Amino acid sequence: MKKQGLLVIISGPSGSGKGTIVEQLTQRENFSLSISATTRAPREYEQNGVHYFFRTREEFQRMITQNELLEWAEFCGNCYGTPRAYVIEQLQKGQNVILEIEVQGALQVKKLYPEGVLIFLVPPNLEELGRRLTNRGTEDKETINRRIHRALEEMEFVQDYDYVVINDTVAQATQDILDIVHAETMKCSRNQDIQKTFKGEI
Ligand code: 5GP
Numbered sequence: 001m002k003k004q005g006l007l008v009i010i011s012g013p014s015g016s017g018k019g020t021i022v023e024q025l026t027q028r029e030n031f032s033l034s035i036s037a038t039t040r041a042p043r044e045y046e047q048n049g050v051h052y053f054f055r056t057r058e059e060f061q062r063m064i065t066q067n068e069l070l071e072w073a074e075f076c077g078n079c080y081g082t083p084r085a086y087v088i089e090q091l092q093k094g095q096n097v098i099l100e101i102e103v104q105g106a107l108q109v110k111k112l113y114p115e116g117v118l119i120f121l122v123p124p125n126l127e128e129l130g131r132r133l134t135n136r137g138t139e140d141k142e143t144i145n146r147r148i149h150r151a152l153e154e155m156e157f158v159q160d161y162d163y164v165v166i167n168d169t170v171a172q173a174t175q176d177i178l179d180i181v182h183a184e185t186m187k188c189s190r191n192q193d194i195q196k197t198f199k200g201e202i
Contacts, residue, residue: 005032005095006184007087007113010177011106012121013151015132017167021121022100024174029181032090032097037063040078043138053083071101071108076146080105096181103157110160117184119177120161124168126152 008031012018026033037053039060048054055063060079063069072081082099090097099109109116123129129151133144158164163180167173184190 002092002094003190004115005091005093005097006181006190007091007097007099007109007116008177008181009099009101009106009109009116009118010121011101011103011118011154011157011161012167013123013129013154014147015129015136015151016121016123017132017170017173018100018121020170021167021173021177022098024170025098025177028174029178030096032086032095034082034087034090034097034099036080036082036099036101037069038078038080040080070112071105073102073104073108075102075104076143076150082109103154103160107157107160115190117180118161118163119180120158120164121167121173122155122158122164124166 025031037055039057042054069081070084087097165173165176
């Protein structure tokens with residue numbers, strides 16, 4: 001039987017650079033990236049089915065009712081959720097899967113799927129976080145302030161995660177996450193049938 005893939009959950013406040021890091025990870029290693037559903041309006045450059053599945057509140061509610069979401073949460077006034085089928089299918093194929101989701105959803109996944117690896121990405125300091133959010137230019141001032149406020153609340157959850165990575169430079173943070181993933185695949189608990197490989201040889 002094929003070994004299950006690793007479920008890697010990356011959270012971190014808006015402005016921590018999650019998007020960039022996840023892009024680097026998917027370019028450098030064979031990860032499947034789960035595309036979330038959201039009720040948020042698309043940003044100018046965002047495409048339906050590429051960045052998110054953009055849904056109305058009613059459509060999102062229907063996905064919840066029909067148990068199509070592995071987890072979901074409300075974040076700064078919008079709903080976000082992970083479509084279940086894709087994640088399960090990829091993991092069963094032996095493919096590693098990345099979820100880039102906020103803390104409430106990440107903790108739901110960890111309960112359902114304790115083998116998942118929770119990584120919390122943080123910016124080097126608060127000034128840098130504010131600067132990144134402002135420079136992004138995709139949100140108005142009120143939304144930026146809400147997101148900074150929420151970022152501080154989210155930092156409280158760092159202790160519930162398995163690893164924390166400081167995003168000082170994209171290259172180093174990407175490498176740190178690849179190192180974590182590499183080490184996780186070698187955990188004894190993920191390799192319990194290793195003895196069987198030898199038995200046939202004695
Ligand atoms: P944004 O609006 O900036 O794209 O995302 C806002 C927050 O929602 C980010 O922290 C992002 O990681 C999170 N998010 C994106 N997709 C999901 C999801 O499927 N579930 C949950 N719980 N959070 C998500």
